[in-house]
Amino acid sequence: MPDTPTFQNYIGGQWVDAASGQTFESRNPAKQSDLVGHFPQSGAEDVARAVEAAEKAFDAWRLTPAPKRGEILKRVGDIMTERKSEIAHAMTREMGKPHFETKGDVQEAIDTAYYAMTMGRQLFGHTVPSEMTNKFNMTVRRPIGVCGLITAWNFPVAVPTWKMFPAILSGNTVVFKPSEDAPHSGMLLVQVMEDAGVPPGVVNLIQGAGAAGQAIVDHPDVAALSFTGSSETGAKIAGDAARRHARISLEMGGKNPAIVMEDADLDLAMEGLIWGAYGTTGQRCTATSRLIVHEDVHDELVERVQAKAAELRLGYGNDAGVDVGPLINQKALDKVSGYMDVAREDGATIAMGGERATGDGLDDGFFFQPTLLTGVTRDMRVAREEIFGPVLSVIKIKSFDEAIEVANDVQYGLSSALYTADISRAFRALRDVDAGITYINGPTIGAEAHMSFGGVKATGNGHREGGWEVYDFYTETKTCYIDFSGGLQRAQIDNYDD
């Protein structure tokens, strides 16, 4: 047996062990016997050191011109392009989704890097006419300081970069804690940052579990926090961080609907449903978890989805021909399995799947069969709660109005899709579906790096990642008034007679 590597935190430009000396393991979810490595089990002391390093680096970094910061991000994108397949291979080994998907994940990071580079020359403020004759008004952006980034494992490179790249492009420094289910992927990202010439202390890596995350949330000098994960954890972070007045961006759960109307192209809808529901084993916050289908096409569509889903090949994602990988861990397997009992108790029918997938090289992994639940009604738990697995709940509706009503009848609002040939319905969905993202004639997944990403209701707290909007989160506005009258000019008073 080859020696299993032990990896370290990255603090102030140095690779270091956790203060406690303790480690945790990362294993391949498709083959539990395959140990990826040992990672530092960090705590408050490590976080304090990382925050200190980030604070120390902040002054020089914020004074580095933004176009220069952008040039470093260009190098980050270039290195990732060179290492794309190699990084993707390691990601698949660690978190399970197939190699073609992890390559897409790295590509999303590359896109985010190049977009950030262009933003180095576009951190716009406003110039606005003053109320006074001899006065000049403008706004400029300033970085916030040290940002704490806490991320999930399902997009272990792309989603951290949605936070890290705009944060550092804007002149902030960061303390990044990847998920304990994908520490190696997070480490590979930070290695790229180091190799690209990001100065010591600008990006700091802390590995570990909830205690490390909590220490970041609680640290008084972490000025902004960005979190991707469950709504429960997000609510806790929001409460804790709000008490010390930190800025917080939360990206949480989804229960994303795809509405298929009777006039839809059913082949297109079927393909979108297969990719949206079973891609990434349903473990995306944007995954399609509800199919809201018109009664006239219900039976035909269900039959087609079922036939296609039966062809999906489960397996280790670095093996050729694999369509769908495993769930991430035993807890996820228990959760998804548990929802099968919930579905039965509530009166839904398990039309397909519903069990752990075994045999044929699958026994050592957390595989679950692609699952279709029919006869689901909007009040059932499988229609309302995020399962985060390859489970599609089918709800039959009679009209477009009913479809929109059912689509909106959940606590979440991240992504949504409508399949129709009717342009009026398309625009009504864009206007009326309560979600941060609506796709017309496409699946609920497929966000592009230069577009705003985020959700409404329990999915988010009003911020957006991606695109230009995320730069509002990572900068503070400074309003500047330059009075060149040489005298006292009193706003609201001197330029009005009464």
Ligand code: UN1
């Ligand atoms: C997530 O699931 O956290 O649109 C992000 C998509 C991907 C991003 C998903 N580009 O599904």
